[in-house]
Amino acid sequence: MHAVVKAAAETRHLLSGNEAVARAVWEAGVKLATAYPGTPSTEILENIAFYPDLRAQWSVNEKVSLEVAIGASVVGARAFCAMKHVGMNVASDALMSQTLAGVGGGLVIAIADDVGLSSSQNEQDSRFWGRFGHLPILEPADSQEAYEMTKRAFEISEEFCTPVILRMTTRICHVKTLVTVGERVERPATGFVSDPGQWVLVPTTAKKRLPWQLDREGRMTAFSEMTDLNVEEDGSDDRVGFITSGPAYMHVRESFPDAPVFKLGFSHPLPKERLRAFAAKVGKVVVVEETEPLMEMELLAAGIHVHGKDILPRLHELTPNVLVPAVKGLLGEKVEAEPPQAAAVFPRPPTMCVGCPHLPVYYCLSRLHRQTLISGDIGCYTLGAGHPWNALDTTTCMGASITMAQGMALAKGEADEKKSVVAVIGDSTFLHMGVNGLLDLTYNKGNVTLMLLDNSATGMTGGQDHAGSGRDIHGDEAPRVDFAKLCEAVGIKKERIRVVNAYELPTLYKTIKEETAIDEPSVILTGQPCVLIDSFHKSPPLKVIDEACTGCANCLNVGCPAIHVTRRETEVRKNGKEVEKAWVTIETAACTGCDFCPQTCGPNAIVPVGDVATVM
Amino acid sequence: MSKEPETTNILVVGIGGQGVMTASEILSQAAISLGLDVKKTEVAGMAQRGGVVTSHVRFGTRVLSPVIAPGDADIIVGFEPAEALRWVTHLKPGGVAMVNVNRLVPPVVSLGLFDYPDDPIAEMRKAGIEVFDFDAGAIARELGDLRMVNTIMMGAIADRLPFPAETLKEIIVERFRAKKEELAELNAKAFEAGRQATASVGNTQKSTETAA
Numbered sequence A: 001m002h003a004v005v006k007a008a009a010e011t012r013h014l015l016s017g018n019e020a021v022a023r024a025v026w027e028a029g030v031k032l033a034t035a036y037p038g039t040p041s042t043e044i045l046e047n048i049a050f051y052p053d054l055r056a057q058w059s060v061n062e063k064v065s066l067e068v069a070i071g072a073s074v075v076g077a078r079a080f081c082a083m084k085h086v087g088m089n090v091a092s093d094a095l096m097s098q099t100l101a102g103v104g105g106g107l108v109i110a111i112a113d114d115v116g117l118s119s120s121q122n123e124q125d126s127r128f129w130g131r132f133g134h135l136p137i138l139e140p141a142d143s144q145e146a147y148e149m150t151k152r153a154f155e156i157s158e159e160f161c162t163p164v165i166l167r168m169t170t171r172i173c174h175v176k177t178l179v180t181v182g183e184r185v186e187r188p189a190t191g192f193v194s195d196p197g198q199w200v201l202v203p204t205t206a207k208k209r210l211p212w213q214l215d216r217e218g219r220m221t222a223f224s225e226m227t228d229l230n231v232e233e234d235g236s237d238d239r240v241g242f243i244t245s246g247p248a249y250m251h252v253r254e255s256f257p258d259a260p261v262f263k264l265g266f267s268h269p270l271p272k273e274r275l276r277a278f279a280a281k282v283g284k285v286v287v288v289e290e291t292e293p294l295m296e297m298e299l300l301a302a303g304i305h306v307h308g309k310d311i312l313p314r315l316h317e318l319t320p321n322v323l324v325p326a327v328k329g330l331l332g333e334k335v336e337a338e339p340p341q342a343a344a345v346f347p348r349p350p351t352m353c354v355g356c357p358h359l360p361v362y363y364c365l366s367r368l369h370r371q372t373l374i375s376g377d378i379g380c381y382t383l384g385a386g387h388p389w390n391a392l393d394t395t396t397c398m399g400a401s402i403t404m405a406q407g408m409a410l411a412k413g414e415a416d417e418k419k420s421v422v423a424v425i426g427d428s429t430f431l432h433m434g435v436n437g438l439l440d441l442t443y444n445k446g447n448v449t450l451m452l453l454d455n456s457a458t459g460m461t462g463g464q465d466h467a468g469s470g471r472d473i474h475g476d477e478a479p480r481v482d483f484a485k486l487c488e489a490v491g492i493k494k495e496r497i498r499v500v501n502a503y504e505l506p507t508l509y510k511t512i513k514e515e516t517a518i519d520e521p522s523v524i525l526t527g528q529p530c531v532l533i534d535s536f537h538k539s540p541p542l543k544v545i546d547e548a549c550t551g552c553a554n555c556l557n558v559g560c561p562a563i564h565v566t567r568r569e570t571e572v573r574k575n576g577k578e579v580e581k582a583w584v585t586i587e588t589a590a591c592t593g594c595d596f597c598p599q600t601c602g603p604n605a606i607v608p609v610g611d612v613a614t615v616m
Numbered sequence B: 001m002s003k004e005p006e007t008t009n010i011l012v013v014g015i016g017g018q019g020v021m022t023a024s025e026i027l028s029q030a031a032i033s034l035g036l037d038v039k040k041t042e043v044a045g046m047a048q049r050g051g052v053v054t055s056h057v058r059f060g061t062r063v064l065s066p067v068i069a070p071g072d073a074d075i076i077v078g079f080e081p082a083e084a085l086r087w088v089t090h091l092k093p094g095g096v097a098m099v100n101v102n103r104l105v106p107p108v109v110s111l112g113l114f115d116y117p118d119d120p121i122a123e124m125r126k127a128g129i130e131v132f133d134f135d136a137g138a139i140a141r142e143l144g145d146l147r148m149v150n151t152i153m154m155g156a157i158a159d160r161l162p163f164p165a166e167t168l169k170e171i172i173v174e175r176f177r178a179k180k181e182e183l184a185e186l187n188a189k190a191f192e193a194g195r196q197a198t199a200s201v202g203n204t205q206k207s208t209e210t211a212a
Helices: A017-027 A042-048 A062-074 A085-101 A128-133 A143-160 A203-226 A248-255 A272-281 A294-301 A320-330 A358-371 A380-385 A400-411 A427-443 A483-489 A505-517 A554-558 A609-615 B020-033 B081-086 B120-126 B136-143 B146-160 B165-177 B181-199
Strands: A012-016 A032-035 A055-058 A079-084 A107-113 A164-169 A175-180 A230-233 A240-245 A261-264 A266-268 A284-288 A372-375 A420-426 A449-453 A497-500 A522-526 A542-544 A563-572 A578-586 A606-608 B008-015 B037-043 B052-060 B073-078 B091-100 B130-134
Touching: A012 A017, A012 A143, A012 B020, A017 A042, A017 A107, A017 A143, A017 A164, A017 A175, A032 A042, A032 A062, A042 A055, A042 A079, A062 A079, A062 A085, A062 A107, A079 A085, A085 A107, A085 A128, A085 A203, A107 A143, A128 A164, A128 A266, A143 A164, A143 A175, A143 A203, A175 B020, A203 A266, A203 A272, A230 A272, A240 A248, A240 A272, A240 A294, A248 A261, A248 A284, A248 A320, A261 A272, A272 A294, A284 A294, A284 A320, A358 A372, A358 A380, A358 A420, A358 A449, A358 A505, A358 A554, A372 A400, A380 A420, A400 A420, A400 A427, A400 A449, A420 A427, A420 A505, A427 A449, A427 A483, A449 A483, A449 A505, A483 A497, A483 A522, A497 A505, A505 A522, A554 A563, A554 A578, A606 A609, B008 B020, B008 B081, B020 B037, B020 B052, B020 B146, B020 B165, B073 B081, B073 B146, B081 B091, B081 B120, B091 B120, B091 B146, B120 B130, B130 B181, B136 B146, B136 B181, B146 B165, B146 B181, B165 B181
Parallel strands: A032 A055, A032 A079, A079 A107, A107 A164, A240 A261, A240 A284, A372 A420, A420 A449, A449 A522, A497 A522, B008 B073, B073 B091, B091 B130
Antiparallel strands: A012 A175, A175 B037, A230 A261, A542 A578, A542 A606, A563 A578, B008 B052, B037 B052
C-alpha cells in the first residue's frame, strides 16, 4: 500500500499521475469507482482500492464498468471510471447516450492514451470523444494537475450535468512528480430523482434533449473562455507563441523557456476568442498537441493562422528533441544533427516468463502452424507472435480471436481449405468480450478450436483478479466462474470441452491434433496459474547434464528465458547438409521446475538439480 | 536552447524484474529529502516480460519535461552491460556510466537470431565514455543474497551524485528498516561494498569478456 493513502492534508508526496488521480477520487467523496485493467491506466483503480469509505471494483469490461458508474451517478452519488484508450471504444455505446441524459452525481471518466504505444495495439487520441459526445476534456500536464483536475472535474460534471473526460497519457500516468494532497470531503448520494424525460432515452426524449445538449456545449464554451484551467503565460521571445495541452506543455516549457505559451487544461470546448487574442500578440503560433491535430483544425477553421502538424509529427510524444529542431526550422535557424536515440544493440522484445504456462501451448501451435490459421487476442499470449514460436496470424482487439476465427472458418477459400482454424484467448479477455463470440460461434455452427488459457489472472497488466480468479480487487474471496460450464452453457458440446494440463506435452499436443481434426467447435481449456501471481508455487529446478546434451537445440523452441546456449557448432552431415547445433544450460535460480522442457529433450539430458549426483 | 541549468539527469537502464524502477524511486526520494523538485518516468509497458526498462530521473530547483533527451544524461546506471551500451547516446559529453557487468542474454540471442556484443564496456569506452564497471552479482553472492544487487548499484554511483553519499544510504537503510532490522544492516553493507567497488576501478579496467 502506498503511504499516501494515510497522508495528512497539506503534505507533499512523490506520486505517479495514476496515484494522484486515485487520491483525488477519494478526496472528492466518490462512492463507487470501477475499471477494467489496461496499460497505462491500471494503477488508478489499484490505488483507489487502498482507500476507505468508497467502493472500488474490477468490472469484466470497460462498457460494463462505465455503465455501473453511470448507475451510481443516476442515484446521485459521485462515480468514477478509469480505462485505457481502447477501453473507450468498448464503453462508447454507454458514453454517447449518457452524455445526452447527463448525470446525477458527478461522473468522471479517466482515459489513458498510450502515446508512443508502450503496451497497446494502436495509438488513439481520446480527445475526439469530447467532440463526438459534446462533453468536456480536461488535460493534466503532471501529477499535481492530475490530482487537482480530477477534483475540478467532479464540480464541472455537476455544474453542467455532463460526464467529464480526464484525458491522461502514459507520460502523466507513469511519471512521478511531487503532489500536495488534501482531505476527503464526504458527499452522500443525493437520491434518485425520477424524470423519464431525462433518464429514459427513447426517441421522443432524446429528440428533446438534443437542443439542451448543444446549449450545454455553448455554456461550456463560455466557461472555457474564462476558467483558470486555461492559462496564458507571457514570454520575452515572442517570435513564436505556443498553444499546448497535457504533457506536451512540459516539453514546450523545457524547450522554449522564454516563449509565450497558452496552456489548455480545459481543452474542449476550446476558448477560441482567448486563443485568437493570444495569436495576435505573437509572431507565429505553433500548436503542440499529442497526437492528432484537433485544436489545430478548429483554430484554422476559426480563421486563426497556426502551425502544427505541418512541422511536427502526428505520432508519438512531442519531446524536446522533436520540438526544438522543428521550431528552429520554422524560424529559419540552423538545425544541428540530433544524437541518435539508441545505439545499435540486439533487440530485447518482451517475451514470456520462465515457466509460463503459455510456453507449451505455443510450442505445440508452432509445430501445427502449417496446417492451421491461428487467430490471437490481447494479453500475454499475444507474445506467441514472437520468437521462437511465430504462431499467431492475427491480433486485433479484445475478444476478436474467436469471432475473427469464425469468419475465417466460414469464408476460407481453396488456398486455406486444408487448414483448421484455432483461436487463442486468455481467461480475463474471454470474460471481457470472448463469451459473446463463443455464443455466436455455436449459434452459427462455425468450426473453431478455442484454446482458452486460464492462468487465473489478468496477466499482462500485472496479474489483477477477475470474475474467473475467485478473488476481488482486495484479494477477498469472490464468486468464480466455471469456464467449462460456461462454454457448455453457450453451446459447446460437453465432450468437445477438453481440460488439459498445459505442461503435459503429449496430452496437450494430441488434444490439439484431435480437436482441430473434428468438424465442430471445441474448447481446449488449460488451468495452470500465471507464474507471477501469489498462488503460483515453484517446483524444484532443473539442470542440463552437459555430457548428455547432444546440441539438438529442440529445447530452445520452448522459448523459455531460463534456457541459455553455452556453445554452438555447425555439423556437416553425410549428405552434405549443414546443421546448426547448440548446447544449452538452464539458469537454476530462475527455473520454476515446470518440467515441460525435459519432454522436448530426446537424450533426457534435462533432470532435476537434486538428481544430478545419481545420474552422473 | 537553454534549460534549468542545475537539473541533474540520471538514466537507469536494465531489464524488467531487475529493480530499475526501485532504484530510480530511491534516487528520487534522496533528491526530495534535500528539498529538490523531482520527476521520474519510465517506459516499461511490458517490462515485466523481460523487455528493456529505462527510467529517467531528473532533479533540480524546478524540473519541467520528465524526459531526458538524447545527449543530456549526466549518469547512466546500467544494470546490464548491453543495456548500458544501448542507451549510451543519451549521455552528455563528459557523462559517466556505472555498469554492472552481469550479462542477461535474451531468448532471441539464445536462438541465434542476434549476437550479443563481444565487449559492450570496451565499445562504450571506444565511444569516449568514462565507464566504471563492476560485478554487482559477484558482490551480492559474497554478501550471501542476490537481491542485494540493487543496493550495490546505488552504492556504486553514490559518490558521483550532486549530494552526499550518506543521504542516499540513509534513504535505503530506512526503507529496509521499515521491513526488517536485519535487512537494514545487510543493505548498509551492500551499499558500502558497491561504493568501494567503483572507488577502486579506473577507466582502464578490464572488459566484460569473462563475465558470466
